Amino acid sequence: MATLYKTAKSEYQDVDDVLEEREKRSDIKQRILMVASRGVTFRQRHLMNDLEVLLPHSKKESKVEAKQDIDLLNELAEIQNCNNVFYFEARKHQDLYLWIARAPSGPSVKFHVQNIHTMDELKMTGNCLRGSRPVLSFDSNFDSEPHLQLLKEIFTQTFGVPKGARKSKPFFDHVFTFSIVDGRIWFRNFQVVEKDAQTGGDMAKNAKPTLVEIGPRFVLNTIRIFEGSFGGPTLYENPRYISPNVVRAAVLAQKATKYASRVASTQDREARARANPLPTDPLKDVFE
Amino acid sequence: MSDDEHMYDESMMEDEETALEIAALQSEDLLPQPKKVFINHKAALRALVDELSQKSLKWIQRCDVTSTEPIVVDKTENDLDRELKFYQQGLEAVIQAQAEVKKAGVPFSRPDDYFAEMVKSDAHMARIRQKLLDQQKGIQNSEEAKKQRELRKYGKKIEQEKLREREDQKKASLDKIATIKKRLRSGDLGEVDDFEIDVDSDDGGSGGRAKGVRGKKGKDGKMMPNKKRQVKNEKFGFGGKKR
Numbered sequence: 001m002a003t004l005y006k007t008a009k010s011e012y013q014d015v016d017d018v019l020e021e022r023e024k025r026s027d028i029k030q031r032i033l034m035v036a037s038r039g040v041t042f043r044q045r046h047l048m049n050d051l052e053v054l055l056p057h058s059k060k061e062s063k064v065e066a067k068q069d070i071d072l073l074n075e076l077a078e079i080q081n082c083n084n085v086f087y088f089e090a091r092k093h094q095d096l097y098l099w100i101a102r103a104p105s106g107p108s109v110k111f112h113v114q115n116i117h118t119m120d121e122l123k124m125t126g127n128c129l130r131g132s133r134p135v136l137s138f139d140s141n142f143d144s145e146p147h148l149q150l151l152k153e154i155f156t157q158t159f160g161v162p163k164g165a166r167k168s169k170p171f172f173d174h175v176f177t178f179s180i181v182d183g184r185i186w187f188r189n190f191q192v193v194e195k196d197a198q199t200g201g202d203m204a205k206n207a208k209p210t211l212v213e214i215g216p217r218f219v220l221n222t223i224r225i226f227e228g229s230f231g232g233p234t235l236y237e238n239p240r241y242i243s244p245n246v247v248r249a250a251v252l253a254q255k256a257t258k259y260a261s262r263v264a265s266t267q268d269r270e271a272r273a274r275a276n277p278l279p280t281d282p283l284k285d286v287f288e
Numbered sequence: 289m290s291d292d293e294h295m296y297d298e299s300m301m302e303d304e305e306t307a308l309e310i311a312a313l314q315s316e317d318l319l320p321q322p323k324k325v326f327i328n329h330k331a332a333l334r335a336l337v338d339e340l341s342q343k344s345l346k347w348i349q350r351c352d353v354t355s356t357e358p359i360v361v362d363k364t365e366n367d368l369d370r371e372l373k374f375y376q377q378g379l380e381a382v383i384q385a386q387a388e389v390k391k392a393g394v395p396f397s398r399p400d401d402y403f404a405e406m407v408k409s410d411a412h413m414a415r416i417r418q419k420l421l422d423q424q425k426g427i428q429n430s431e432e433a434k435k436q437r438e439l440r441k442y443g444k445k446i447e448q449e450k451l452r453e454r455e456d457q458k459k460a461s462l463d464k465i466a467t468i469k470k471r472l473r474s475g476d477l478g479e480v481d482d483f484e485i486d487v488d489s490d491d492g493g494s495g496g497r498a499k500g501v502r503g504k505k506g507k508d509g510k511m512m513p514n515k516k517r518q519v520k521n522e523k524f525g526f527g528g529k530k531r
Contacts, residue, residue: 027342027344027345027349028345028349053407054407102340106340107336107340119407119408120412122415122416122419125416125420127406127407127408127413128406128407129398129404129405129406129407130404130405130406130407132398133351134351135351135353135381135382135385136350136351136352136353136381137352137353137354137355137377137378137380137381137382138352138353138354138355139354139355139358139359139377140354140355140356140357140358141358141359142354143354144358146330146333146334146337147328147330147333149333149334149337150333150336150337150340152352152354153337153340153341154340156350156352157340157342160350160351160352162349163348163349169404170394170395171395171396171397171398171402172351172385172389172396172397173398175378175381175382175385177374177377177378177381179359179373179374179377180359181359181361181364181370182361182364186370186374188374188378190375190378192382194397208379208383209379209382209383211375211378211379211382214407214408225333227332227336234327235327235328235329235332235333235336236327236328236329236333237326237327237328238326239326
């Protein structure tokens with residue numbers, strides 16, 4: 001019996017060794033849950049739809065109520081068997097915040113999304129296969145800071161389509177570029193064209209491919225990185241982030257001070273005129 | 289009266305303000321405000337990166353390429369420069385990815401006969417194409433209109449030059465004829481006919497008319513100007529009528 005057990009155990013061990021050599025299935029498998037809050041504008045909704053089309057390993061959910069249901073998001077992800085969540089939170093029917101979270105326990109990041117251009121815009125002339133795997137291109141600025149390295153890792157695991165994903169297609173059609181300019185992350189999606197630009201036929205052997213923009217385009221401004229999913233202790237806070245509410249309030253305050261400063265300046269002028277009276281003109285009475 | 293009161297109030301306020309300032313400077317209760325510290329747990333972040341990184345995966349599973357040069361844009365508002373840098377980053381990544389994909393033995397380019405659903409529908413692409421065509425047509429139309437305008441101006445210039453040339457020629461030939469007549473009248477028979485103009489065929493000019501138009505011939509055989517011209521010549525010619 002013992003020998004039987006030993007041989008059985010040794011067989012198991014062999015299988016385990018083989019499994020370790022192969023890539024971990026949990027590492028390969030990534031699924032994204034895409035959720036929006038109520039109050040998204042049409043442009044933000046189109047952005048979400050564009051991302052859903054571009055990422056075949058994503059699953060869209062119905063809208064959630066913004067403040068109450070954040071706790072439910074982790075549960076939703078578990079139900080749908082997704083390990084990443086993209087939560088598009090709209091505030092005041094104007095600002096869009098994007099949460100990228102790793103569902104069970106992983107880190108989450110909150111971004112403020114700006115400069116949204118969707119794929120529908122007629123200036124974006126490129127096209128690609130639905131579900132083809134993208135090439136991810138990162139700026140080398142991402143290696144300079146630990147929080148940027150974390151963001152790079154998160155982007156690779158969410159925006160990168162896993163190899164055997166169900167709706168994915170085999171060829172490499174397009175490239176996602178993430179660049180850091182002005183402390184923000186700029187996202188672009190380009191189609192790789194390997195045909196000759198003029199003739200439309202095949203390229204010469206060593207000619208470079210051309211890139212045509214497909215869309216969408218947006219800019220992400222990091223707000224905070226949390227240790228847990230949708231909460232938990234803050235690991236990183238962006239010092240350059242200014243909330244859009246603060247910006248709007250500052251603009252209004254500036255407008256308000258316009259009147260007050262005008263009144264103050266007229267009072268100053270009157271005081272100055274009184275303090276420095278004009279000297280009397282000796283020739284005043286010459287011409288009568 | 290009211291002005292004086294106003295001034296009195298203001299000066300009172302200024303005194304109060306300076307008094308407050310002095311009091312504030314002297315008080316020891318005022319603590320310096322703490323500088324706002326922004327959280328950045330670098331160690332924890334690095335640990336997380338290590339934990340998340342998929343070391344076991346081969347490159348082909350992730351397909352991420354990092355650029356060799358960091359992107360530096362002096363002004364974010366400079367759209368052309370910024371987009372160009374993004375384009376270059378993408379291009380460099382694609383070229384590197386092609387090499388890596390080839391190494392992994394996976395096909396990179398889509399063959400021509402592979403038809404599958406695309407991200408943008410055919411109708412959408414048709415609209416894009418139509419817009420591009422419209423733009424091109426607009427450019428062509430404006431270029432043509434510009435060319436036409438230029439031609440018209442050019443044509444006008446040429447017309448004016450031709451007219452001037454004709455007038456000059458006419459004047460020159462009339463002058464030649466006048467000089468020959470003078471020489472004949474002054475009686476130089478031995479002079480070489482430099483101009484080789486046949487005197488007999490002289491018809492006295494056309495009397496101020498265009499090339500093909502004929503008019504009446506007077507007593508000398510010269511062309512007579514028409515009635516209207518004659519009246520005007522008498523009225524205004526050679527300094528006008530003598531008063």
